Amino acid sequence: MPTNLPAEAQKKLAEYQAARRVEDKIRILEEALSLIPDHKGTEKMRRHLKTTLAKLRRELETRRTTKATRQDLFHVKKEGAAQVTLLGVANSGKSTILSTLTNAKPAVEAYQLTTVRPIPGMMIHNTVELQIVELPAVLTEELEETGFTSRSVAVARNSDLIAITLNGGGDITEQFRRIVSILDSYGIVLKRKRADVIIEKKDSGGIRLVTLGSFQGTQQDVKTLLHGLGIKHAVVKIYGDATLDDVEEQAIREAVYKRSMVIVGRADLIKEREKAEELKHMVSEYGLPITPFSILYKDRYASRIKETMFKSLEIIRIYTQKDGVTSNKPIVLHRGATVLELAQAIHREFAEKLQYARVWGKSVKIQGQQVGPSHVLEDGDIVEIHI
Ligand SMILES: Nc1nc2c(ncn2[C@@H]2O[C@H](COP(=O)(O)OP(=O)(O)OP(=O)(O)O)[C@@H](O)[C@H]2O)c(=O)[nH]1
Ligand SMILES: [Mg+2]
Numbered sequence: 001m002p003t004n005l006p007a008e009a010q011k012k013l014a015e016y017q018a019a020r021r022v023e024d025k026i027r028i029l030e031e032a033l034s035l036i037p038d039h040k041g042t043e044k045m046r047r048h049l050k051t052t053l054a055k056l057r058r059e060l061e062t063r064r065t066t067k068a069t070r071q072d073l074f075h076v077k078k079e080g081a082a083q084v085t086l087l088g089v090a091n092s093g094k095s096t097i098l099s100t101l102t103n104a105k106p107a108v109e110a111y112q113l114t115t116v117r118p119i120p121g122m123m124i125h126n127t128v129e130l131q132i133v134e135l136p137a138v139l140t141e142e143l144e145e146t147g148f149t150s151r152s153v154a155v156a157r158n159s160d161l162i163a164i165t166l167n168g169g170g171d172i173t174e175q176f177r178r179i180v181s182i183l184d185s186y187g188i189v190l191k192r193k194r195a196d197v198i199i200e201k202k203d204s205g206g207i208r209l210v211t212l213g214s215f216q217g218t219q220q221d222v223k224t225l226l227h228g229l230g231i232k233h234a235v236v237k238i239y240g241d242a243t244l245d246d247v248e249e250q251a252i253r254e255a256v257y258k259r260s261m262v263i264v265g266r267a268d269l270i271k272e273r274e275k276a277e278e279l280k281h282m283v284s285e286y287g288l289p290i291t292p293f294s295i296l297y298k299d300r301y302a303s304r305i306k307e308t309m310f311k312s313l314e315i316i317r318i319y320t321q322k323d324g325v326t327s328n329k330p331i332v333l334h335r336g337a338t339v340l341e342l343a344q345a346i347h348r349e350f351a352e353k354l355q356y357a358r359v360w361g362k363s364v365k366i367q368g369q370q371v372g373p374s375h376v377l378e379d380g381d382i383v384e385i386h387i
Contacts, residue, residue, distance in 0.1 A: 005042070005228060009035040014230025022060050027323035029053045044245070048252045050186050052095045054269055062150045073117040074151045080122060080129035081332035082313050084265070085156040088165030089175050090146065093265030095119070097165065097293055100302045101176035106134060114142050116148070118155055125306045126334055128317060132161065141170060143178055161313050162188075162260040163305075168292070169269035172279045176262065180286075187204040187255040191286050193239030196257075199226075202233040213240040221245055261312050263305060265283040265332055267292035316379040318342055321360075333377070343385055353387035 005013070005250045012032035013372065021027045033049050036042050076083075084095045090112035098104050102121025107114050119134045135155055136148035156162045162183075166175045180190060195213065207223045215238045220235055225244060231250050249255070262283050270276050281289045289308050316337065317330030331345055339359075345353040360367045361381030377383065 002088055005045075006035060006037070010228050010230075013228070017230035022063070023057055026053065026056050026060065029056070044356070045248070045252070048249060054185055055187070058150050074155060076118045076120050076133050076155060078131060079120070080131040081315060082160040083133060083158075084132045084161045084163055084309050084313070085118075085152075085159040086132065086134045086163050087138055087152060087156045088135075088143050088163075088167050088179065088265070089139045089143075089167045089170065091169075092135070092137075092165045092167035093293060093295070094134045094165050096295055097263065097265060097302075097305070098132055100293075100295075100298045101306065102132050104132075104134075113137055113146065113148075118152070123306065125310050126317065127328075127330060128310070128315065130309065130313075138182055139178055140194070141167065143171075143174060143247075145182065145306065149182065150186070153183065153188070156183075157186065157188055157256065157258070160259065161309060162190075162258055162262060163263050163309065165263045165265050166279075167269075168264050168266040168294075172264060172270070172275060173282060176279060176282060183258075187253050189255045189257045190260050190288065191257075193257060195238070195241050195242035196244055197239075197246050198237040199231070199239075199247075199250055199254075200235045201231060202235060205233050205235075207233070208235045210235065210237045213238060215242055217244045217247070219288065226251060259312055260286075261308055262288055262290040264290065264292045266294065267301075268294040268296050290348075316377060317379075318377055319380075319382045320346070321382050321384040335379075337377055338373060339371060339375045339377065339383065339385070342377060342383060343373070346385075350385065350387065355386050357386060358384040 009032055012028055012035060013130055016025060016028045016032060019028055029049055033046065036046055038046065052210050085365055086098060088094055094265045095106035095115055098106055098121050099118060102123045104119055104121025106119045115134055115136050117136060121132050123130045123132050133155065135152035137146050138149040138152050139140060140146055164179050166172045201224050207226055209219045209222055221244055225248055226234060231251060239299065280290060289312060291301065291304045291308050293305060314335040316335055317332055320327050321329050331342060333341060333345060339357045340351060341352060344355045356370050358371055359371050359375065361378060363376060363378040363381050364371065
């Protein structure tokens with residue numbers, strides 16, 4: 001159950017919601033924490049507040065140490081159908097992997113923190129262009145956060161897939177634990193959730209609830225909870241079987257789910273087989289795929305990594321057909337996309353005039369079948385749109 005907080009603490013949290021400057025947010029959160037009694041019922045709340053506090057402190061620190069010009073170096077323009085970020089431990093072979101997968105030629109050195117700004121490269125797989133970006137390490141070989149951590153995580157947060165890269169020459173299970181916890185502290189969740197809560201804060205209109213699933217609480221419960229946290233106006237969308245606790249968590253830390261996978265770089269250096277098994281088990285608890293990489297068998301591993309990236313991104317390729325001629329360059333969409341979304345991807349006007357489509361491929365029983373705008377397409381389908 002959500003926490004019953006003392007009135008002063010509730011007041012502080014309301015103040016926090018209204019605060020704009022990071023310095024103010026930190027001060028108010030520290031005050032709020034000191035006002036919340038430490039017991040079982042407040043444990044979850046205190047933990048969330050502490051995580052948020054840690055994140056704010058780091059944000060402040062990076063801002064102080066980073067000049068605006070250096071910040072700009074971290075901006076990477078997205079190219080291709082999707083962007084994948086290599087985020088990981090120093091000296092884990094990220095640059096070596098990047099140069100194996102793409103046309104990029106990053107510096108590879110035996111010392112750590114060679115890469116000091118994001119390096120993009122283009123990879124082509126199944127005729128689809130994917131952008132791979134190596135990020136400066138978020139963890140040193142000694143498992144300390146680096147001066148790049150918050151900026152690298154910010155780029156990863158904005159990417160379509162995070163490839164967590166571990167160093168086979170070190171303690172791989174501990175590296176994984178640390179990276180998951182760093183991402184968590186920045187509000188990035190790797191486990192696909194059974195339920196989802198989205199809170200869109202507004203300027204007026206009170207608290208409105210939209211439920212798509214089996215939410216157990218009432219509008220009043222949500223209202224009371226959010227008012228207690230200082231949120232007066234918001235549209236709250238609840239998908240799946242979310243609980244009031246999930247709403248509370250989302251209201252406090254605004255977490256996002258990110259697709260991710262794990263690469264064990266320098267896999268030839270792994271000494272203990274049991275360690276690798278333990279990591280596999282840990283990673284499977286998150287439902288994530290894991291692939292090794294070693295320069296010794298780089299081509300074999302590279303094709304496995306490409307395949308895994310492609311699968312994890314859940315993208316499909318659709319070939320359009322006009323006057324009996326099929327295009328050889330696919331249109332890339334996400335899994336579950338419909339004929340209407342395909343038309344929208346081609347041209348807005350096209351979507352407005354769309355009447356029906358003929359489809360050849362896995363999504364239809366009869367080849368050349370006529371389907372409507374809401375028909376769900378599959379990878380490799382050939383589609384002829386009729387307007
Ligand atoms: N044994 C082994 N060494 C490798 C492998 N891949 C890279 N290395 C070596 O590991 C060191 C680091 O490789 P990089 O590719 O620069 O690693 P990185 O993760 O980009 O390193 P930073 O940018 O410094 O964080 C270099 O000395 C490489 O030669 C591998 O598969 N096996
Ligand atoms: Mg590097």
